[in-house]
Amino acid sequence: MDSGCSRFYLYELKDDGTYYLIDAMSFRDARDWYTDSKRIIMYMFENLFQATFETVDKKPFLVRYNTVLFYTIPDEYGEWILSMKKFLVSLVDRKQFRPSDAPDLSKLKLFKVMQLLEKKKYFTLVRDKKYYEASEVLKEIMSVEAI
């Protein structure tokens, strides 16, 4: 992945030995997706992402290509980022920003989302770097609440 200016691009190494872009996100742009209330969730995840990125066991891959930094990251951290992106877009009120494969959680209110994360001890999992388990929590909320 590379990271800079609150943007990340996630690449995956395929069998042909080439890295393919599988997802991208700009927190700065994404803030505009949300209403005033739900923007707090975006800030919360952005803060979590930035804080974890500082501490995750990452290795420089290519340094400063087109002003961005490239890193290799652990698989479970990559999976957490993918789950986080999908979770965030599932909360978007405006349909045009939500991919067709993302569940619709837009009816969930701010405190309800935080309560769901709280009950699943999400913040403890992220703090303890249990990214796989943290991903599972997000997926569980998406699958249950979307029905």
Added chain:
Amino acid sequence: MKYLGSYLLLYNADSYRIAKWDKKSKAYILESELDVESEIWEAIDNSLLSNFLERIIKSLVEHLASENGITIGTLNDEEEVVFTYNRFPMYVSIQKKHAQFFDVFLDFVKFLGDYEDDFDLFELFKRFQDAELFTALQEMNVEALIQSMKSIMAVENL
């Protein structure tokens, strides 16, 4: 002055005030005050915390207003609430526990402003989580909110 209840929460242009009925003078005396701009936005650099704290107090006012059967806003862009009750200031008659909540909330704002210098996001979220702050907010349980904020503030080394 007309008696509207023991305590009033008054709202005017991002300022919240608690006033208590004084039997002797038969008037409302100002007890405490919160100005969102100066005491939240200017005191706390982290926009996540500022947004969150502002949302807490707004949500409480909306909740109290609905409990009192008062429609205080018109929905604008789904989430934005424009307060337009009875011109200005908007007031809601509240109970003693709500006035207590307001005092604890003022301490909580100050606490987070002071704490911000040694900001540790994980520990703060974990404290919110362990104190079940989000559940108290979701349920708008004022007693639980007071206890939650107090327990967060009681921990010396976050």
